[in-house]
Amino acid sequence: MTAIQLRSEAPGARILGFGEYRPRRRVTNDELVQVMDTSDEWIQSRVGIAERRWAGEDETLVEMATAAGGKALAASGLAPDEIDLVVLASASLREPIPGIGPQVAHRLGIPRPGAFDLNAGCAGFCYSLGLVSDAIRAGSARNAIVIGVERLTDVTDMADRSTAVIFADGAGAAVVGAADEPGIGPVAWGSDGDQHSAIEIAAGSSTMTMAGQTVYRWATTKLTDTLHEAMSRAGVTAADIDVFAPHQANLRIVESMTKRLGFGADTVVARDIVQSGNTSAASIPLALSALLESGEARSGDLALILGYGAGLTFAGQVLRLP
Ligand SMILES: CC(C)(COP(=O)(O)OP(=O)(O)OC[C@H]1O[C@@H](n2cnc3c(N)ncnc32)[C@H](O)[C@@H]1OP(=O)(O)O)[C@@H](O)C(=O)NCCC(=O)NCCS
Structure with a gap:
């Protein structure tokens, strides 16, 4: 019987670079006061938010994820063809088919990586980081990108003041690679x-x-x-x-x-x-x-x-x- 062979393990994985995208439009508490029954004092004292970013129509999930992923890639010093796993964490995908991970990877110029979306709510970035770190250690990927991206304003009821003042939009990304000294602890x-x-x-x-x-x-x-x-x-x-x-x-x-x-x-x-x-x-x-x-x-x-x-x-x- 021929034994299944595994790839050699890397001792650890580490983050090589971060990237981010913040939507252009800042929305202050005073702006919200114009359209809903709330106050700067209530928001600051209950949730601590002074302002948030709301995405415009052109700032789609794909656009924001690509921008953040591109910055993380540049910060990592890696070329797109050195990435072979892309995990896109989001809880605000409006169209379930297809997932947008493959499209974002394509936009980043990454040739044919493993690419998928992951929905673990606000824990999505940490879940994804745990997965890619273990994939790299096990030899299933050389380098990976994790991107957390949200347009929560698409799924927020602007008439519900208890959520409308809290949720916002943006994207953040990290490139992860193999490391002799582990830079990501077990999840x-x-x-x-x-x-x-x-x-x-x-x-x-x-x-x-x-x-x-x-x-x-x-x-x-x-x-x-x-x-x-x-x-x-x-x-x-x-x-x-x-x-x-x-x-x-x-x-x-x-x-x-x-x-x-x-x-x-x-x-x-x-x-x-x-x-x-x-x-x-x-x-x-x-x-x-x-x-x-x-x-x-x-x-x-x-x-x-x-x-x-x-x-x-x-x-x-x-x-x-x-
Ligand atoms: C949402 C949250 C800020 C509400 O604060 P709270 O102190 O629990 O407030 P309540 O829901 O009990 O509401 C208290 C009052 O404030 C009012 N209120 C709610 N949102 C308001 C707003 N934006 N402005 C003014 N008043 C508001 C409520 O209507 C209620 O009024 P009432 O007493 O006349 O009925 C708070 O529960 C919270 O932060 N929870 C955690 C949520 C969180 O972190 N979620 C993210 C997980 S990923």
């Missing part, structure tokens, strides 16, 4: 499917509803263990973490997690939600790109990330920043 992931209706687009509807308080309680009580698990799987402790970049769902949730983990002034905490709103699967790469660009985070820093959202799903890992 800690899971789901609570009994709460599937907490964030949903119900059958027959085209817009999302959210049980805000249920999600808030879940995020602030159930996910601390996952953050600890991600660190323990990577063999690090909170004292080793330079940058904490959880999903930018709500500033109060970011602050609560920061406190529960005991992070002090030495740890840089991502608060991109203030300028970007909640961009679901795009929020973590957008936040990390912004921190690297501003110099608040530096190459070589150890970051802890955690995505969580519709499903309900959650996933987190420790990363070495490129």
